[in-house]
Amino acid sequence: MKNNKKKILIIGGAGFIGHHLCLRFKDLDYSIKVIDSLSVNNYLSITEKNPKEYPHPKLSKLITTERFNLFKEKDIFINKLDSRDYEDINREILEYDPNIIIHLAAVSHANKSNVDPFNSFDHSLRTLENVLDSSKKLKNLERFIYFSSSMVYGNFDSDFVDENSKCDPIGIYGTLKYCCEKIIKAYSDVFGVQYTIIRPSALYGERCISRRVGQIFIENALNGKDIVINADDNEKLDFTYINDLIHGIIQVIDNKNSVNQTFNITFGEGRNISTLVDILRDFFSDLKVKKKDRDKLMPKRGKLLCDKAKNLINYTPSWNLEKGYSNYIKWYVDFFKRNKENFK
Ligand SMILES: NC(=O)c1ccc[n+]([C@@H]2O[C@H](COP(=O)([O-])OP(=O)(O)OC[C@H]3O[C@@H](n4cnc5c(N)ncnc54)[C@H](O)[C@@H]3O)[C@@H](O)[C@H]2O)c1
Numbered sequence: 621m622k623n624n625k626k627k628i629l630i631i632g633g634a635g636f637i638g639h640h641l642c643l644r645f646k647d648l649d650y651s652i653k654v655i656d657s658l659s660v661n662n663y664l665s666i667t668e669k670n671p672k673e674y675p676h677p678k679l680s681k682l683i684t685t686e687r688f689n690l691f692k693e694k695d696i697f698i699n700k701l702d703s704r705d706y707e708d709i710n711r712e713i714l715e716y717d718p719n720i721i722i723h724l725a726a727v728s729h730a731n732k733s734n735v736d737p738f739n740s741f742d743h744s745l746r747t748l749e750n751v752l753d754s755s756k757k758l759k760n761l762e763r764f765i766y767f768s769s770s771m772v773y774g775n776f777d778s779d780f781v782d783e784n785s786k787c788d789p790i791g792i793y794g795t796l797k798y799c800c801e802k803i804i805k806a807y808s809d810v811f812g813v814q815y816t817i818i819r820p821s822a823l824y825g826e827r828c829i830s831r832r833v834g835q836i837f838i839e840n841a842l843n844g845k846d847i848v849i850n851a852d853d854n855e856k857l858d859f860t861y862i863n864d865l866i867h868g869i870i871q872v873i874d875n876k877n878s879v880n881q882t883f884n885i886t887f888g889e890g891r892n893i894s895t896l897v898d899i900l901r902d903f904f905s906d907l908k909v910k911k912k913d914r915d916k917l918m919p920k921r922g923k924l925l926c927d928k929a930k931n932l933i934n935y936t937p938s939w940n941l942e943k944g945y946s947n948y949i950k951w952y953v954d955f956f957k958r959n960k961e962n963f964k
Pocket residue numbers: 631632633634635636637638655656657658659660661662701702703704723724725726727728729743747767768769770819820821822823824830
Protein backbone atom coordinates (compact mmCIF):
# COMPACT_ATOMS: atom_id res chain seq x y z
CA MET A 621 0.00 0.00 0.00
CA LYS A 622 1.44 3.40 -0.94
CA ASN A 623 1.88 5.78 1.94
CA ASN A 624 -0.52 8.40 0.67
CA LYS A 625 -3.28 5.81 0.38
CA LYS A 626 -3.27 5.28 4.14
CA LYS A 627 -6.44 6.18 6.01
CA ILE A 628 -5.75 8.74 8.70
CA LEU A 629 -8.13 9.60 11.52
CA ILE A 630 -7.48 12.97 13.18
CA ILE A 631 -9.18 13.48 16.55
CA GLY A 632 -9.21 17.15 17.48
CA GLY A 633 -8.63 17.83 13.77
CA ALA A 634 -10.34 21.25 13.69
CA GLY A 635 -7.96 22.75 16.25
CA PHE A 636 -4.83 24.77 15.59
CA ILE A 637 -2.42 21.92 14.82
CA GLY A 638 -5.18 19.67 13.49
CA HIS A 639 -6.49 21.98 10.80
CA HIS A 640 -2.99 22.74 9.48
CA LEU A 641 -2.31 19.03 9.41
CA CYS A 642 -5.56 18.19 7.59
CA LEU A 643 -4.95 20.85 4.93
CA ARG A 644 -1.47 19.42 4.32
CA PHE A 645 -2.74 15.83 4.25
CA LYS A 646 -5.32 16.81 1.66
CA ASP A 647 -2.60 18.41 -0.51
CA LEU A 648 -0.65 15.16 -0.24
CA ASP A 649 -3.73 13.16 -1.24
CA TYR A 650 -4.07 11.19 1.98
CA SER A 651 -7.48 9.82 2.86
CA ILE A 652 -8.59 11.56 6.06
CA LYS A 653 -11.41 11.63 8.56
CA VAL A 654 -11.70 14.54 11.00
CA ILE A 655 -13.38 14.27 14.38
CA ASP A 656 -13.82 17.31 16.61
CA SER A 657 -16.44 18.44 19.09
CA LEU A 658 -15.67 22.12 18.25
CA SER A 659 -16.35 22.69 21.94
CA VAL A 660 -12.92 23.07 23.52
CA ASN A 661 -10.91 26.13 22.48
CA ASN A 662 -12.94 26.19 19.28
CA TYR A 663 -15.95 27.87 17.64
CA LEU A 664 -18.61 26.64 20.09
CA SER A 665 -16.71 27.45 23.28
CA ILE A 666 -15.68 31.02 22.42
CA THR A 667 -17.77 33.35 24.51
CA GLU A 668 -17.85 36.97 25.55
CA LYS A 669 -18.36 35.77 29.14
CA ASN A 670 -14.75 34.70 29.43
CA PRO A 671 -12.66 37.78 28.56
CA LYS A 672 -9.52 36.37 30.17
CA GLU A 673 -9.48 33.46 27.74
CA TYR A 674 -10.97 35.29 24.75
CA PRO A 675 -10.51 39.08 25.04
CA HIS A 676 -11.51 39.41 21.35
CA PRO A 677 -14.23 36.76 21.03
CA LYS A 678 -15.55 37.94 17.67
CA LEU A 679 -12.08 37.82 16.20
CA SER A 680 -11.38 34.36 17.63
CA LYS A 681 -14.65 33.11 16.15
CA LEU A 682 -13.71 34.57 12.77
CA ILE A 683 -10.35 32.83 12.92
CA THR A 684 -12.04 29.46 13.50
CA THR A 685 -14.46 30.30 10.69
CA GLU A 686 -11.46 30.89 8.42
CA ARG A 687 -10.32 27.35 9.27
CA PHE A 688 -13.77 26.03 8.25
CA ASN A 689 -13.66 28.00 4.99
CA LEU A 690 -10.29 26.49 4.13
CA PHE A 691 -11.70 23.03 4.90
CA LYS A 692 -14.64 23.73 2.61
CA GLU A 693 -12.34 24.75 -0.24
CA LYS A 694 -10.60 21.40 0.06
CA ASP A 695 -13.73 19.31 0.66
CA ILE A 696 -12.75 18.41 4.22
CA PHE A 697 -15.71 17.45 6.36
CA ILE A 698 -15.75 17.71 10.19
CA ASN A 699 -17.53 14.90 12.06
CA LYS A 700 -18.80 16.78 15.09
CA LEU A 701 -18.44 14.31 17.90
CA ASP A 702 -17.32 14.36 21.51
CA SER A 703 -14.65 11.70 21.97
CA ARG A 704 -15.40 11.51 25.69
CA ASP A 705 -18.40 9.43 24.64
CA TYR A 706 -17.04 5.89 24.42
CA GLU A 707 -19.92 4.42 22.36
CA ASP A 708 -19.80 7.18 19.73
CA ILE A 709 -16.05 7.30 19.28
CA ASN A 710 -15.70 3.52 19.35
CA ARG A 711 -18.33 3.16 16.58
CA GLU A 712 -16.67 5.83 14.39
CA ILE A 713 -13.20 4.33 14.81
CA LEU A 714 -14.26 0.77 14.06
CA GLU A 715 -16.32 1.86 11.04
CA TYR A 716 -13.49 3.93 9.53
CA ASP A 717 -10.83 1.30 10.31
CA PRO A 718 -7.88 3.73 10.00
CA ASN A 719 -4.22 2.90 9.41
CA ILE A 720 -3.12 5.89 11.44
CA ILE A 721 -4.76 7.69 14.35
CA ILE A 722 -3.56 11.14 15.38
CA HIS A 723 -4.83 12.13 18.80
CA LEU A 724 -4.91 15.89 19.34
CA ALA A 725 -8.03 16.31 21.49
CA ALA A 726 -7.16 17.87 24.84
CA VAL A 727 -7.26 21.03 26.87
CA SER A 728 -4.18 22.26 25.07
CA HIS A 729 -2.94 25.04 27.31
CA ALA A 730 -1.01 24.79 30.60
CA ASN A 731 -2.65 27.84 32.19
CA LYS A 732 -6.15 26.56 31.39
CA SER A 733 -5.30 23.11 32.79
CA ASN A 734 -4.13 24.59 36.07
CA VAL A 735 -7.33 26.65 36.39
CA ASP A 736 -9.70 23.81 35.49
CA PRO A 737 -8.14 20.40 36.17
CA PHE A 738 -11.48 18.56 35.97
CA ASN A 739 -12.09 19.57 32.37
CA SER A 740 -8.47 18.88 31.51
CA PHE A 741 -8.66 15.33 32.82
CA ASP A 742 -11.94 14.82 31.01
CA HIS A 743 -10.86 16.04 27.56
CA SER A 744 -7.25 14.92 27.74
CA LEU A 745 -7.28 11.63 29.64
CA ARG A 746 -10.82 10.34 29.06
CA THR A 747 -10.61 10.95 25.31
CA LEU A 748 -7.21 9.24 25.12
CA GLU A 749 -8.42 6.24 27.09
CA ASN A 750 -11.48 5.85 24.83
CA VAL A 751 -9.49 6.13 21.62
CA LEU A 752 -6.77 3.75 22.79
CA ASP A 753 -9.34 1.22 23.82
CA SER A 754 -10.90 1.28 20.35
CA SER A 755 -7.46 1.24 18.75
CA LYS A 756 -6.56 -2.08 20.31
CA LYS A 757 -9.43 -3.70 18.37
CA LEU A 758 -8.22 -2.50 14.95
CA LYS A 759 -6.53 -5.01 12.64
CA ASN A 760 -5.13 -2.45 10.20
CA LEU A 761 -3.84 0.16 12.62
CA GLU A 762 -0.17 0.86 11.96
CA ARG A 763 0.36 3.84 14.24
CA PHE A 764 -1.10 5.83 17.09
CA ILE A 765 0.41 9.32 17.08
CA TYR A 766 0.12 11.33 20.26
CA PHE A 767 0.86 14.98 20.96
CA SER A 768 2.69 15.40 24.23
CA SER A 769 4.64 18.53 25.17
CA SER A 770 7.98 19.98 26.22
CA MET A 771 6.25 20.49 29.59
CA VAL A 772 6.89 16.82 30.47
CA TYR A 773 10.52 17.73 31.22
CA GLY A 774 9.57 20.24 33.94
CA ASN A 775 12.38 22.70 34.77
CA PHE A 776 15.27 22.01 32.40
CA ASP A 777 18.47 20.95 34.23
CA SER A 778 20.60 22.73 31.63
CA ASP A 779 20.10 24.91 28.54
CA PHE A 780 18.79 21.96 26.57
CA VAL A 781 17.09 18.56 26.84
CA ASP A 782 16.94 15.51 24.63
CA GLU A 783 14.47 12.63 24.73
CA ASN A 784 16.58 10.80 27.35
CA SER A 785 16.55 13.70 29.78
CA LYS A 786 14.72 13.21 33.05
CA CYS A 787 10.98 13.99 32.99
CA ASP A 788 9.83 15.78 36.12
CA PRO A 789 6.73 17.80 35.13
CA ILE A 790 5.20 20.51 37.31
CA GLY A 791 1.56 21.63 37.20
CA ILE A 792 -1.50 19.81 35.85
CA TYR A 793 -0.78 20.06 32.11
CA GLY A 794 2.74 18.62 32.04
CA THR A 795 1.84 15.94 34.57
CA LEU A 796 -1.18 14.88 32.52
CA LYS A 797 0.91 14.75 29.33
CA TYR A 798 3.52 12.57 31.01
CA CYS A 799 0.82 10.32 32.40
CA CYS A 800 -0.72 10.01 28.90
CA GLU A 801 2.68 9.05 27.45
CA LYS A 802 2.94 6.25 30.04
CA ILE A 803 -0.58 5.00 29.29
CA ILE A 804 0.20 4.82 25.55
CA LYS A 805 3.36 2.84 26.23
CA ALA A 806 1.37 0.48 28.44
CA TYR A 807 -1.15 -0.09 25.62
CA SER A 808 1.77 -0.80 23.34
CA ASP A 809 3.29 -3.30 25.78
CA VAL A 810 0.02 -5.08 26.52
CA PHE A 811 -1.84 -4.91 23.19
CA GLY A 812 0.90 -4.20 20.65
CA VAL A 813 -0.50 -0.78 19.62
CA GLN A 814 2.40 0.87 17.74
CA TYR A 815 2.86 4.49 18.72
CA THR A 816 4.84 7.66 18.12
CA ILE A 817 4.93 10.38 20.77
CA ILE A 818 5.70 13.93 19.68
CA ARG A 819 6.94 16.61 22.06
CA PRO A 820 6.47 20.07 20.49
CA SER A 821 7.31 23.37 22.17
CA ALA A 822 6.07 26.99 22.02
CA LEU A 823 4.21 26.64 18.74
CA TYR A 824 3.02 29.66 16.84
CA GLY A 825 1.39 30.30 13.50
CA GLU A 826 -1.61 31.35 11.49
CA ARG A 827 -5.11 30.83 12.86
CA CYS A 828 -4.06 29.97 16.42
CA ILE A 829 -6.54 31.19 19.05
CA SER A 830 -4.85 29.69 22.13
CA ARG A 831 -3.36 33.01 23.26
CA ARG A 832 0.20 31.88 23.63
CA VAL A 833 2.83 34.57 23.98
CA GLY A 834 3.46 35.18 20.26
CA GLN A 835 -0.25 35.73 19.57
CA ILE A 836 -0.80 37.96 22.62
CA PHE A 837 2.13 40.20 21.62
CA ILE A 838 0.74 40.70 18.09
CA GLU A 839 -2.80 41.37 19.34
CA ASN A 840 -1.53 43.91 21.89
CA ALA A 841 0.57 45.61 19.21
CA LEU A 842 -2.43 45.81 16.88
CA ASN A 843 -4.54 47.18 19.71
CA GLY A 844 -2.00 49.79 20.88
CA LYS A 845 -1.61 48.00 24.23
CA ASP A 846 1.60 47.44 26.19
CA ILE A 847 3.58 44.28 25.55
CA VAL A 848 4.01 42.50 28.88
CA ILE A 849 6.88 40.04 29.31
CA ASN A 850 6.24 37.60 32.19
CA ALA A 851 9.67 36.02 32.13
CA ASP A 852 13.17 36.38 33.51
CA ASP A 853 15.66 38.28 31.30
CA ASN A 854 17.65 35.17 30.44
CA GLU A 855 14.62 32.91 29.92
CA LYS A 856 14.54 31.05 26.63
CA LEU A 857 11.97 29.03 24.70
CA ASP A 858 12.25 26.80 21.65
CA PHE A 859 9.75 28.68 19.47
CA THR A 860 8.50 26.47 16.65
CA TYR A 861 6.60 27.57 13.56
CA ILE A 862 3.64 25.39 12.66
CA ASN A 863 5.13 24.53 9.21
CA ASP A 864 8.10 22.80 10.85
CA LEU A 865 5.84 20.74 13.10
CA ILE A 866 3.68 19.66 10.15
CA HIS A 867 6.80 18.64 8.23
CA GLY A 868 7.88 16.61 11.29
CA ILE A 869 4.57 14.74 11.43
CA ILE A 870 4.75 13.87 7.74
CA GLN A 871 8.26 12.48 8.36
CA VAL A 872 6.90 10.40 11.25
CA ILE A 873 4.19 8.92 9.03
CA ASP A 874 6.55 8.26 6.14
CA ASN A 875 9.23 6.49 8.21
CA LYS A 876 9.02 3.10 9.89
CA ASN A 877 11.95 4.23 12.09
CA SER A 878 9.45 6.26 14.06
CA VAL A 879 7.60 3.19 15.39
CA ASN A 880 7.44 3.18 19.21
CA GLN A 881 9.62 6.27 19.46
CA THR A 882 9.35 9.60 21.24
CA PHE A 883 10.61 12.69 19.40
CA ASN A 884 11.26 16.30 20.24
CA ILE A 885 9.85 18.11 17.19
CA THR A 886 10.81 21.77 17.56
CA PHE A 887 13.00 24.26 15.72
CA GLY A 888 15.81 23.22 18.06
CA GLU A 889 17.01 26.58 19.35
CA GLY A 890 16.42 28.38 22.67
CA ARG A 891 15.47 32.02 22.01
CA ASN A 892 14.84 34.89 24.36
CA ILE A 893 11.21 35.93 24.66
CA SER A 894 12.32 39.51 24.03
CA THR A 895 13.36 38.43 20.52
CA LEU A 896 9.65 38.30 19.66
CA VAL A 897 9.48 41.99 20.56
CA ASP A 898 12.55 42.78 18.43
CA ILE A 899 10.86 41.13 15.44
CA LEU A 900 7.56 42.89 16.17
CA ARG A 901 9.35 46.26 16.07
CA ASP A 902 9.94 45.77 12.33
CA PHE A 903 6.16 46.02 11.94
CA PHE A 904 5.17 48.27 14.87
CA SER A 905 7.69 51.03 15.61
CA ASP A 906 6.19 52.45 18.83
CA LEU A 907 5.82 49.39 21.07
CA LYS A 908 5.73 49.89 24.82
CA VAL A 909 7.17 46.97 26.77
CA LYS A 910 6.59 46.14 30.46
CA LYS A 911 8.04 43.39 32.64
CA LYS A 912 6.14 41.30 35.18
CA ASP A 913 7.05 38.39 37.46
CA ARG A 914 7.06 34.99 35.83
CA ASP A 915 4.39 32.39 36.60
CA LYS A 916 6.00 29.91 39.00
CA LEU A 917 4.03 27.01 37.50
CA MET A 918 5.68 27.57 34.11
CA PRO A 919 8.79 25.40 33.99
CA LYS A 920 12.06 27.07 33.01
CA ARG A 921 12.74 25.65 29.59
CA GLY A 922 15.13 26.19 26.69
CA LYS A 923 16.22 24.28 23.63
CA LEU A 924 14.92 20.80 22.78
CA LEU A 925 17.54 18.85 20.86
CA CYS A 926 15.97 17.31 17.74
CA ASP A 927 18.96 15.20 16.68
CA LYS A 928 17.02 11.97 17.15
CA ALA A 929 14.32 13.09 14.69
CA LYS A 930 16.96 14.46 12.33
CA ASN A 931 18.84 11.15 12.30
CA LEU A 932 15.97 8.65 12.36
CA ILE A 933 13.30 10.33 10.22
CA ASN A 934 15.20 13.04 8.36
CA TYR A 935 13.43 15.91 10.14
CA THR A 936 14.83 19.19 8.82
CA PRO A 937 13.26 22.28 10.46
CA SER A 938 13.70 25.35 8.29
CA TRP A 939 11.72 28.17 9.94
CA ASN A 940 13.86 30.16 12.36
CA LEU A 941 12.07 32.64 14.59
CA GLU A 942 12.86 35.66 12.41
CA LYS A 943 11.34 34.01 9.32
CA GLY A 944 8.43 32.19 10.99
CA TYR A 945 7.27 34.95 13.35
CA SER A 946 7.48 37.57 10.58
CA ASN A 947 5.28 35.36 8.41
CA TYR A 948 2.78 34.99 11.24
CA ILE A 949 2.75 38.73 11.96
CA LYS A 950 2.12 39.52 8.26
CA TRP A 951 -0.81 37.11 8.21
CA TYR A 952 -2.28 38.60 11.40
CA VAL A 953 -1.89 42.20 10.24
CA ASP A 954 -3.71 41.32 7.02
CA PHE A 955 -6.42 39.39 8.91
CA PHE A 956 -6.85 42.35 11.24
CA LYS A 957 -7.28 44.76 8.31
CA ARG A 958 -9.95 42.52 6.81
CA ASN A 959 -11.82 42.21 10.12
CA LYS A 960 -11.02 45.40 11.99
CA GLU A 961 -14.59 46.08 13.08
CA ASN A 962 -14.61 42.79 15.04
CA PHE A 963 -11.47 43.53 17.02
CA LYS A 964 -13.27 44.42 20.22
N1 LIG B 1 -0.06 24.35 20.30
C1 LIG B 1 1.01 24.09 21.07
O1 LIG B 1 1.89 24.95 21.34
C2 LIG B 1 1.20 22.71 21.63
C3 LIG B 1 2.43 22.42 22.19
C4 LIG B 1 2.61 21.17 22.72
C5 LIG B 1 1.59 20.23 22.68
N2 LIG B 1 0.39 20.54 22.13
C6 LIG B 1 -0.66 19.51 22.14
O2 LIG B 1 -1.11 19.24 20.81
C7 LIG B 1 -2.51 18.95 20.82
C8 LIG B 1 -3.26 19.89 19.90
O3 LIG B 1 -2.96 21.24 20.24
P1 LIG B 1 -3.66 22.46 19.51
O4 LIG B 1 -2.79 23.63 19.73
O5 LIG B 1 -4.05 22.08 18.13
O6 LIG B 1 -4.95 22.61 20.42
P2 LIG B 1 -6.42 23.19 20.08
O7 LIG B 1 -7.03 23.53 21.36
O8 LIG B 1 -6.33 24.24 19.04
O9 LIG B 1 -7.15 21.93 19.43
C9 LIG B 1 -7.67 20.86 20.17
C10 LIG B 1 -8.94 20.40 19.48
O10 LIG B 1 -9.44 19.25 20.16
C11 LIG B 1 -10.85 19.33 20.20
N3 LIG B 1 -11.32 18.55 21.34
C12 LIG B 1 -11.02 18.73 22.67
N4 LIG B 1 -11.70 17.86 23.42
C13 LIG B 1 -12.45 17.12 22.56
C14 LIG B 1 -13.36 16.06 22.73
N5 LIG B 1 -13.71 15.63 23.95
N6 LIG B 1 -13.91 15.48 21.63
C15 LIG B 1 -13.60 15.94 20.40
N7 LIG B 1 -12.77 16.97 20.17
C16 LIG B 1 -12.19 17.54 21.24
C17 LIG B 1 -11.14 20.82 20.38
O11 LIG B 1 -12.46 21.16 20.00
C18 LIG B 1 -10.05 21.46 19.52
O12 LIG B 1 -10.52 21.73 18.21
C19 LIG B 1 -2.96 19.07 22.29
O13 LIG B 1 -2.94 17.80 22.87
C20 LIG B 1 -1.91 19.96 22.90
O14 LIG B 1 -1.80 19.74 24.28
C21 LIG B 1 0.18 21.76 21.60
